[in-house]
Amino acid sequence: MNRQDFIKTSALATAGIISRPFITFANQSKYKVALIGCGWWGTNILREAVASGVSNVVALCDVDETQIKTCQNELKTWTSDQPKVFKDFRECIKNTKPDIVINATPDHWHALIAIEAMKNGAHVFLEKPIGHTIKEGSAILKTARDTGKMCIVDFHRRYSPHNVSGMEFLRSGKVGHISEVRAFVNYAQGFGEQKPSEPLPDGMDWDMYCGPAKLIPYHSDIHPRAWRRQRNFANGTLGDWAPHWFDQILWWTEENAPKKIFSTSTKKSRDNIQDVPENQLVTYEFESFICFWEHSINNKRPVQQGENVGAYFHGTEGTFHMGWHGGWTFYPQSKNASIIHEDPQLDLPDGQNIKLVWADLIKSIESGKIPHADIKHGRYATNMSLLGMLSNDLGRSIIWDDEKDMVVGDVDANKLLRRDYRGEWVYPS
Incomplete structure (x- = not known):
């Protein structure tokens, strides 16, 4: 924008x-x-x-x-x-x-x-x-x-009032020149123990649930909530949470997409059904700034000031935290300046x-x-998440050309921009 x-x-x-x-x-x-x-x-x-x-x-x-x-x-x-x-x-x-x-x-x-x-x-x-x-x-x-x-x-x-006013604050210049942004979600969570497949509950069409994805055994820890931890259906925390915060970052910047992406993640440490990264770091290089993504489902980062979700915009005049339940806060670089804060206005029951x-x-x-919140913005923010997962799958960095909608000079990476659909389902074009 x-x-x-x-x-x-x-x-x-x-x-x-x-x-x-x-x-x-x-x-x-x-x-x-x-x-x-x-x-x-x-x-x-x-x-x-x-x-x-x-x-x-x-x-x-x-x-x-x-x-x-x-x-x-x-x-x-x-x-x-x-x-x-x-x-x-x-x-x-x-x-x-x-x-x-x-x-x-x-x-x-x-x-x-x-x-x-x-x-x-x-x-x-x-x-x-x-x-x-x-x-x-x-x-x-x-x-x-x-x-x-x-x-x-x-x-x-x-649309949330504190996000709108926070964006105005960011663009006012009061944070100074911003060359680094860090988005993060750190929640300690557990997702379903490993166990054999289970019989289908009455009234469940599991074949239709899987649809174009691979037909896998039914498991009550997948449906209805933990499907986000199954790569067959979703892309983990990076696919679930990150689009919200990437959209905030892309709303702030004049750029539509990163140029270079590199992701790394830890090996799985829990014996559960999820097959997505527990802890993941992604670097996104834009023309005018660098964006870092971090998530952990093992540690809430108790030493971290403020909420354990959101985006930090690090500027020459201080750091601005765009949060959720905590609203937004500006922490000035100068020790003599006061912290500026705005509370959120969120609707119940889910904030x-x-x-x-x-x-x-x-x-x-x-x-x-x-x-x-047009679909165009949805595509930009979602692409950031999916490109992070793509780099993680490949184990190396990738160069993205948004205008051509492809990874530059990388046949293997471009093959992963889509996947084969199962049965009667046809991949859209």
């Missing part, structure tokens, strides 16, 4: 996103909404869609009947809508013809469902990361532009600002203008 775009966006954010009049709708239209992926997070998004007053929930779709039933019970407390129920997203979209599809499935389903929805006339509210492999993201962006449909990514940190993302989607649909 260039400086003029940033100034315009910041002005819009200050005048519109933070103030409640932004969450009013010109014609109070009713949009037919289908939720695909009815778990915890999909239900959170649906709650805000219903609360907006412009949604008519026409369908719930999930391969797990238990997830659907739980979502149905929640939905009954918000609205009298009687959505149809599906296990196959294609039937869901074909039979109910939604205006908006909420795609809150595991990562390996993001591309196929988003593309199917847009090609059938629906706008899309898409979870991050936008895809499991890089070329999936390219295909989603192409489909959005070809169809003219809005595809917004759930980057609620683009997010999904309602602002939903409001922007509706506003974009009605105005025809690209949303603030």
Whole structure:
């Protein structure tokens, strides 16, 4: 994003996103909404869609009947809508013809469902990361532009008041010249002990769950929450958490993509089902700054000041921490200067600002203008995560050409920008 775009966006954010009049709708239209992926997070998004007053929930779709039933019970407390129920997203979209599809499935389903929805006339509210492999993201962006449909990514940190004001502070020059940024997520976690495969629960279509990915044995520690720790379905902490913070960094800079990427990670130390890095370091070289990524699931970094998530922007005048539950804080270089802090304004129950993302989607649909968290930004932030995983897989650095959407002079690396799909599923183009 260039400086003029940033100034315009910041002005819009200050005048519109933070103030409640932004969450009013010109014609109070009713949009037919289908939720695909009815778990915890999909239900959170649906709650805000219903609360907006412009949604008519026409369908719930999930391969797990238990997830659907739980979502149905929640939905009954918000609205009298009687959505149809599906296990196959294609039937869901074909039979109910939604205006908006909420795609809150595991990562390996993001591309196929988003593309199917847009090609059938629906706008899309898409979870991050936008895809499991890089070329999936390219295909989603192409489909959005070809169809003219809005595809917004759930980057609620683009809308949260403290993130908006923090970005203005960063761009004010008060942090000085910034040449180093460090993004990090450090949580001590445990994910499922190793044990034999388990029988499928009633109402679960595991073959459809795996879909285009390899069919692996069912394991209750994979579904519904720990699929993010399975490379078959996701890309670990770097794929899960990092897109939020990379998007913040890319929002700040005028550059769209790093030029050189190198990742390293520790060997697995726990006997559990995950097959993604427990601890990982990635270096991203941009033209004007260096970005470092760090995550650990073994240590919360108790010696670290402030939250154990976020991004540090290290400037000549001090360090700015863009955080989450802790808001943002500027630690000045001068000992005589005072620390500057702003608390967050986050919505319950999960400390997010999904309602602002939903409001922007509706506003974009009605105005025809690209949303603030457009799929293009989703592609940039997701690519950073996936390029880090690609370097880690190869065990060496890679040079990225974003305009050509390829790794420079590296046949083996470019082969990994996509993967073979299983069975009837066809990789998007």
